Amino acid sequence: MANTGETKRDTLFVGALAKGLRVLRAFDESKPEMSLGELAKRTGMDKSTIQRLANTLHLEGYLDKDPNTRRLRPSHAWLELAYCYYWSDPLVGTAMPKLIELSRQLGETINLAEISGDHIIYVSRLPCKRTYFAATIIGRRLPALSTSAGRAILSTWPEAEREAAIETWPLKVFTPRTVMDRDEIRRSIDETIANGFSVSRDQMLLNEMAIAAPIIGPDGRALAGVQCSVSAYTWDDARLRAEILPWLLDTANSISPALRS
Amino acid sequence: MANTGETKRDTLFVGALAKGLRVLRAFDESKPEMSLGELAKRTGMDKSTIQRLANTLHLEGYLDKDPNTRRLRPSHAWLELAYCYYWSDPLVGTAMPKLIELSRQLGETINLAEISGDHIIYVSRLPCKRTYFAATIIGRRLPALSTSAGRAILSTWPEAEREAAIETWPLKVFTPRTVMDRDEIRRSIDETIANGFSVSRDQMLLNEMAIAAPIIGPDGRALAGVQCSVSAYTWDDARLRAEILPWLLDTANSISPALRS
DNA sequence: ATTTAACGTATCACTATGCGATACAGCACA
DNA sequence: TGTGCTGTATCGCATAGTGATACGTTAAAT
Numbered sequence: 001m002a003n004t005g006e007t008k009r010d011t012l013f014v015g016a017l018a019k020g021l022r023v024l025r026a027f028d029e030s031k032p033e034m035s036l037g038e039l040a041k042r043t044g045m046d047k048s049t050i051q052r053l054a055n056t057l058h059l060e061g062y063l064d065k066d067p068n069t070r071r072l073r074p075s076h077a078w079l080e081l082a083y084c085y086y087w088s089d090p091l092v093g094t095a096m097p098k099l100i101e102l103s104r105q106l107g108e109t110i111n112l113a114e115i116s117g118d119h120i121i122y123v124s125r126l127p128c129k130r131t132y133f134a135a136t137i138i139g140r141r142l143p144a145l146s147t148s149a150g151r152a153i154l155s156t157w158p159e160a161e162r163e164a165a166i167e168t169w170p171l172k173v174f175t176p177r178t179v180m181d182r183d184e185i186r187r188s189i190d191e192t193i194a195n196g197f198s199v200s201r202d203q204m205l206l207n208e209m210a211i212a213a214p215i216i217g218p219d220g221r222a223l224a225g226v227q228c229s230v231s232a233y234t235w236d237d238a239r240l241r242a243e244i245l246p247w248l249l250d251t252a253n254s255i256s257p258a259l260r261s
Numbered sequence: 262m263a264n265t266g267e268t269k270r271d272t273l274f275v276g277a278l279a280k281g282l283r284v285l286r287a288f289d290e291s292k293p294e295m296s297l298g299e300l301a302k303r304t305g306m307d308k309s310t311i312q313r314l315a316n317t318l319h320l321e322g323y324l325d326k327d328p329n330t331r332r333l334r335p336s337h338a339w340l341e342l343a344y345c346y347y348w349s350d351p352l353v354g355t356a357m358p359k360l361i362e363l364s365r366q367l368g369e370t371i372n373l374a375e376i377s378g379d380h381i382i383y384v385s386r387l388p389c390k391r392t393y394f395a396a397t398i399i400g401r402r403l404p405a406l407s408t409s410a411g412r413a414i415l416s417t418w419p420e421a422e423r424e425a426a427i428e429t430w431p432l433k434v435f436t437p438r439t440v441m442d443r444d445e446i447r448r449s450i451d452e453t454i455a456n457g458f459s460v461s462r463d464q465m466l467l468n469e470m471a472i473a474a475p476i477i478g479p480d481g482r483a484l485a486g487v488q489c490s491v492s493a494y495t496w497d498d499a500r501l502r503a504e505i506l507p508w509l510l511d512t513a514n515s516i517s518p519a520l521r522s
Numbered sequence: 523a524t525t526t527a528a529c530g531t532a533t534c535a536c537t538a539t540g541c542g543a544t545a546c547a548g549c550a551c552a
Numbered sequence: 553t554g555t556g557c558t559g560t561a562t563c564g565c566a567t568a569g570t571g572a573t574a575c576g577t578t579a580a581a582t
């Protein structure tokens with residue numbers, strides 16, 4: 001009745017489960033481990049509630065508890081879930097061997113990114129050179145409009161949806177050179193439509209260049225992209241197009257026809 | 262009261278959350294997507310219960326629902342959880358750049374495995390050659406006793422625990438040559454104690470060889486190992502020791518001292 | 523066409539179950 | 553020895569999850 005903000009939430013909604021999941025989501029790169037109190041503060045839930053939820057998550061193997069500090073951390077179960085995800089994603093199975101082959105050929109970092117709402121998410125990463133940590137691990141989400149993979153994907157969408165995305169999807173400053181001007185992004189995507197690939201630079205990290213090609217589905221619409229990420233210290237636009245692009249396109253195109261299901 | 266099999270489960274246990282988690286766990290490589298009915302069968306829960314739990318998981322973004330078939334699949338959220346895990350695991354951050362460097366040097370598949378109960382779990386994988394799918398994705402759990410990484414880890418443990426592990430930890434047949442004789446495993450681990458590394462062959466997959474070294478913690482006890490996996494068609498024991506082992510040991514040892522926290 | 527089955531969806535009364543205030547215990551820092 | 557943190561345990565109450573039942577739709581079978 002006197003429910004604070006929650007919308008209707010009918011009888012098919014299990015609040016206790018949702019709260020538990022929200023506890024999981026409370027962990028992130030800035031807070032990779034927490035005490036009960038911190039969790040309570042962060043989630044805004046009652047101390048007792050957190051106690052019960054955390055205890056349950058611990059007993060079920062989803063949270064590890066440091067025997068000394070009693071602080072809670074994500075457990076190996078979180079990795080097992082990723083393992084499951086991979087089996088359920090039809091794209092990964094067919095793409096993986098080709099991505100490995102590509103990374104071997106080029107000797108540069110190859111990523112597989114999928115669209116996830118208005119972000120892209122890195123589903124597979126094959127790092128070949130040292131980069132910063134976040135660039136080596138899967139599951140990272142980035143604003144689609146700011147990434148070459150996101151733009152490559154969008155370039156295959158019908159104009160209306162594409163335009164809506166360009167106008168409304170979120171942008172965030174990562175570097176001083178992250179493009180925040182939507183007109184400039186539109187131009188970049190228009191180029192991608194014409195060329196079939198997208199190049200970006202300094203968007204997430206200074207002196208990082210990326211080139212991406214869409215993996216086009218049966219309906220002509222891409223939901224994923226193959227991306228190659230290199231250092232601008234040793235690469236430039238011309239070399240990228242000459243030495244990387246042909247193989248990248250080959251790989252992306254060779255994955256596309258396999259998407260019959 | 263008339264509770265079927267469940268043990269006590271005191272007042273600090275949120276059954277609804279636990280059930281929801283059990284729904285997540287119902288998905289695996291053999292069942293990567295399911296209908297409500299299948300879920301009910303598989304979890305043994307009431308149809309209505311599954312309906313509510315699945316609906317909640319869907320609304321919270323943990324299950325994707327195919328608009329046509331209404332079947333449920335793991336969502337991208339499962340990958341985000343893995344992303345979180347990586348930030349919380351102190352080992353990964355220090356190990357990753359060195360593993361990348363190692364894989365580049367050797368041009369062979371490098372894995373980082375951690376002990377997780379009586380299994381090892383692959384935390385990071387850097388595939389360089391085509392292998393079968395399951396060998397390319399993180400989160401896979403394998404019986405520790407059957408893997409070179411598991412044996413390398415165990416070799417650093419105090420004798421009592423080590424012996425208990427050898428006697429009681431589970432074994433499973435993966436290939437006709439998977440070793441099921443615990444005495445033979447004990448001998449293999451004794452060798453590892455003497456040499457500081459472990460070699461295995463044909464254990465998970467025929468004609469697959471693996472060599473692993475422990476990453477030793479501050480207390481002298483390993484909880485993880487670096488493993489290199491190669492094809493027996495192009496490698497043999499002697500070459501493995503000559504061309505891979507030195508670098509592998511270097512890498513493992515260079516990670517160890519960084520584990521102060 | 524008609525039947526049957528299987529599935530996803532919706533409703534509802536009951537009470538088991540999760541809620542949160544409160545009190546207790548252990549460990550720091552002063 | 554106090555003070556303020558932790559994490560842990562208890563308990564009565566009413567909410568919130570339960571599971572039987574029923575409805576509607578789709579797909580295969582006759």
